[in-house]
Amino acid sequence: MQKKSWYKESVVYQIYPRSFMDSNGDGIGDIRGIIKKLDYLKNLGVDIIWISPIYESPNEDNGYDISDYQNILSEFGTMEDFDKLLETAHDKGMKIIMDLVVNHTSDEHQWFVESRKSKDNSYRDYYIWKDGKNGKEPNNWGSWFGGSAWQYDENTEMYYLHIFSSKQPDLNWDNNKVRNEVYKMMKWWLDKGIDGFRMDVINLISKDHKFPDGKSNGGLYGDLGPYCLNGEHVHEYLKEMNENVLSKYDIMTVGETADVTIEEAKKYSACDRNELDMVFQFEHMALDSGDYGKWSNNRFNLIDLKKVLTKWQKELEEKCWNTLFWSNHDQPRAVSRFGNDKDHREISAKMLGTCLYMMRGTPFIFQGEELGMTNAYFDTLDEYRDLETFNAYEDLTKKHGIDKELMMDYLKHISRDNARTPMQWDDSTNAGFTTGTPWISVNKNYPDINANNQVDDHGSVYNYYRKLFKLRHEHEIIVYGDYKLLEPDNNELYVYTRSLNKNKLLVICNFTQKSLTYEVPEEFRKVNKRILISNYHDDLGEEIRPYEAKVYMVD
Structure with missing residues (x-):
């Protein structure tokens, strides 16, 4: 353990x-x-x-x-x-x-404010500065927020690295x-x-x-x-x-x-x-x-x-x-x-x-x-607030030709702002x-x-x-027990066991909106088991109802 x-x-x-x-x-x-x-x-x-x-x-x-x-x-x-x-x-x-x-x-952090003042500033090497190549960026790296990962700074005529927004310069950890x-x-x-x-x-x-x-x-x-x-x-x-x-x-x-x-x-x-x-x-x-x-x-x-x-x-x-x-x-x-x-x-x-x-x-x-x-x-689009979302919308609709209605559907599915509403x-x-x-x-x-x-x-x-959390606090098997997947090729049920010493759990979860049938493994049929938790009020045995989850425990 x-x-x-x-x-x-x-x-x-x-x-x-x-x-x-x-x-x-x-x-x-x-x-x-x-x-x-x-x-x-x-x-x-x-x-x-x-x-x-x-x-x-x-x-x-x-x-x-x-x-x-x-x-x-x-x-x-x-x-x-x-x-x-x-x-x-x-x-x-x-x-x-x-x-x-x-x-x-931030590019407004005092370290960066100093760093961009001159090439010989004591904070210069706190960030990653590079000369351009042939009048362009130091290399072709793309920012994860869109566009180049390099921002040109006119004051010292060099580029700094930003994996994210140009207002998020990367620190130089080698310093x-x-x-x-x-x-x-x-x-x-x-x-x-x-x-x-x-x-x-x-x-x-x-x-x-x-x-x-x-x-x-x-x-x-x-x-x-x-x-x-x-x-x-x-x-x-x-x-x-x-x-x-x-x-x-x-x-x-x-x-x-x-x-x-x-x-x-x-x-x-x-x-x-x-x-x-x-x-x-x-x-x-x-x-x-x-x-x-x-x-x-x-x-x-x-x-x-x-x-x-x-x-x-x-x-x-x-x-x-x-x-x-x-x-x-x-x-x-x-x-x-x-x-x-x-x-x-x-x-x-x-x-x-x-x-x-x-x-x-x-x-x-x-x-x-x-x-x-x-x-x-x-x-x-104007209901969103996320910079990554706006950049992706701009990039994919204008540069890749994705239909705007389809892109809005993508945002409804995956935008970070889905988690950020009050x-x-x-x-x-x-x-x-x-x-x-x-x-x-x-x-x-x-x-x-x-x-x-x-x-x-x-x-x-x-x-x-x-x-669920009360059970985690009460039962060591949920925290420390071994895990074993059952039914790996079943595209409807997620079934696994947990085991610790003589205790066992059988977790059965239906990921569909239809009723399914599942026969519990023999090791759980031979012993007295009880429902530890379930999202339905009763247990129909082999019938697993839409999105049903149930956990059997053997003490």
Whole structure:
């Protein structure tokens, strides 16, 4: 069995503060709003709250462009408000982890303001500056937000690298002064009392400084991924971070690691590597991709989903710890993507929770998932707020000739703003999120889908999730048990077992809207078993109803 640890036995709830709860009527969620809702989270069974960036920022990318790591953006409140949040959460037995965004800063960060002043400025080498080639960019790399990954700066007639927006210049981690500045800042937050970090795009921090051209696949720009992802020195730098900072505190760390392989994930998070506690991998998030990457309206294939999730369950089994998530601030709503948000929203939302959070790993719940909140399904482009969404719409309709109506359908399916609409607290104006005008429109279905309707309803999605988390806290087998997939080629049912010592669980989940038949394995027919949890009120044995989920336990 894996070595026990508090973060393995915890449930993490991600708050996107801009959309969670507004306390002052300016239309933007804030820290005091979070404080007001801590009892709601405690009642749900949350142990750890992950807060997306609340630092000083010009908000080019909704806070992931930081101009001051040790200040709070005024629209979120003050540092005194944060200290109160931390104290109150701790008093209620909950921990707080912060977003650590150190692959890049804002171009308004003082380091970059200095860096761009002159070639001999003491901060020049804090960022990645290159001369152009033949009057053009240093190479053909394309930004992940569209266009070139290089921005020309007239003052010094050189280019700086930005994997994301041109207002998000990449830090030069090969400069030990940069690393020491980051470590100093991390210690400042940890000494304040926070309980860990979620590390944004942390596997991008080491670049190939030969800067070769990337494969273009016929487009204007080349793929920078092979030269920036999981780079030559990334593990060296994370070991150094662990030695200098992380190992000195009782905290949890989770790295966002796009395109990470199993072998790379083991390097980042194996218990004997002294880097991170766990990583987010996104292989299951790419199962509905199409010819234009994430921009599609495809539906995932269940056999493929089972293959991916099972691979990560089995390959990391005794070496590393898994993260379990259906959605976050960069992904659409889980019930819209993997369930059925039309005819079977409640029952399929419960099924999805059962399917994933009965696996081995730490659950990460995104705000509103516990209510079965759905995609926004905005009708017009001007209802969106996300920079990535606007750039993709511009690029794919103008340069690739995609029909505008089809592109709008892609946005309804996959845009990040689907997860960023305000939290739906009640059926009053603006879903009780704000007394002002919300920064982004509230989902139109808030009168039906809201927390006030669900908290006291024993049959609600909220209370089902509450029961799921209670079971995780009560039964070691759910946290530490071995995982085994059954029916790998069944494209309708997801069936697996968990086992620990003499205890066994059988998890059966129907991913369709039709009734199916499933005969339980012989090892579960020979013994006395009981229903541990189910999203239906009774058990019809071999009949598995639409989107039914049930878990049998053998003690």
